[in-house]
């Protein structure tokens with residue numbers, strides 16, 4: 001069943017158009033990987049999906065029209081965006097960062113249970129709850145950012161380069177957790193990632209974006225098996 | 239020794255007033271990065287509203303509550319109407335806008351209430367408390383108490399309510415705040431409303447000590463700038479501590495440093511501002527800005 005439907009999406013900054021009619025669909029509970037070279041417009045695509053920048057075209061999530069709404073409205077509709085650079089609230093504590101993730105929800109036992117759930121995924125956060133989030137390491141901040149996003153109980157989770165600046169071991173662990181979250185919560189995930197190998201490892205389907213257009217789509221296996229793609233976009237040989 | 243303590247308490251009383259206006263400055267700076275040069279004038283305007291209400295026969299405290307409510311709404315309105323259109327504009331534009339607001343509010347007050355001085359009722363009884371050879375005016379105690387209550391309420395708001403957490407989130411990272419669902423525009427307006435309210439308290443407290451007239455807050459604003467600079471423009475706690483230090487420093491310098499006396503006292507905040515900017519630009523409690531996102 002398709003969950004996220006994006007049709008003919010165009011977006012950019014000022015007069016500069018970056019996305020030229022992007023279309024894709026993601027099934028409910030699936031992970032979709034967006035690959036592509038630097039400057040292809042991957043971040044811009046996620047920003048358009050979460051309402052951070054204005055976009056034209058249509059975006060629907062579970063049948064509801066999301067097009068053209070500001071991010072605070074989309075957050076209420078179940079879109080959670082972990083931005084490039086993590087978007088940590090640096091001077092606030094780890095716990096406050098997590099609670100802010102649940103800003104659109106009511107307080108209550110469910111919310112407290114979700115906090116525990118996130119400590120289960122990221123035990124290191126639990127030991128740092130009262131610490132300023134800005135004092136966390138890069139990897140810990142990435143975990144915090146994902147934890148924050150999960151606190152909203154999203155229907156759609158947008159992850160922008162979760163591996164950025166992390167050691168390979170930490171990255172692998174992080175992707176394992178994203179996969180576990182996806183499996184346990186049936187959250188639909190769109191992940192942008194330079195590390196194509198890892199992203200394809202957890203995704204059901206993938207799209208290759210180049211200069212604002214999708215130039216190749218397929219299942220993760222198909223994309224991985226495409227030798228030409230492997231060389232020109234993914235930077236490794238099969 | 240008793241004389242020194244006497245001066246100290248007096249300084250704290252003056253400092254509490256500076257602290258409240260400094261707090262208003264810091265509130266707005268934290269949310270919008272704007273140094274609101276009109277903060278003192280807004281406080282002055284609020285004070286006139288309180289005066290008008292008491293002149294119309296309302297008892298002081300109800301008049302104050304009403305004034306604070308009007309100031310809150312007025313602050314929000316100013317953000318929505320005047321500040322919103324220039325949000326994100328270069329620093330110089332923002333400075334010009336708040337200076338323009340300063341001139342406008344000042345002129346408006348003069349136009350409505352004239353530039354003749356008015357007596358503002360002192361809400362506190364006249365007597366003094368004698369203890370250990372020093373006497374503390376009840377109005378000094380009153381000022382300290384009112385400012386203390388304001389600080390306490392703000393602390394509760396910021397630390398123990400969801401709205402307060404949202405406000406701190408907006409100050410820390412507006413973009414992320416939007417992504418978690420906070421309505422940032424309204425939060426900024428709320429910040430202006432709060433700042434205007436806190437500023438109004440400082441105006442109402444200082445008016446009985448000076449006379450009410452449109453230029454009443456000019457001097458206080460300079461002290462508040464010194465307080466905010468000393469404490470750190472991004473730290474509410476710093477604003478309060480800075481205000482108290484500035485008040486005490488000014489009073490002690492006036493009393494004990496021979497050549498300063500009461501005429502040169504106003505030089506004290508300027509010396510403090512210069513000294514802080516040279517030695518520790520982020521202030522005592524401020525975070526050093528490494529980069530601004």
Ligand SMILES: Nc1ncnc2c1ncn2[C@@H]1O[C@H](COP(=O)(O)OP(=O)(O)OP(=O)(O)O)[C@@H](O)[C@H]1O
Nearest residue numbers: 013016018036037038039040041042043044045084
């Ligand atoms: N805030 C901005 N203002 C103007 N142009 C921008 C802005 N952000 C990105 N761009 C431009 O949009 C294009 C796409 O950028 P985007 O960040 O979406 O690429 P990306 O695929 O995420 O790249 P990377 O892999 O390096 O993160 C680039 O040409 C970039 O210069």
Ligand SMILES: [Mg+2]
Nearest residue numbers: 042043044084
């Ligand atoms: Mg990017």
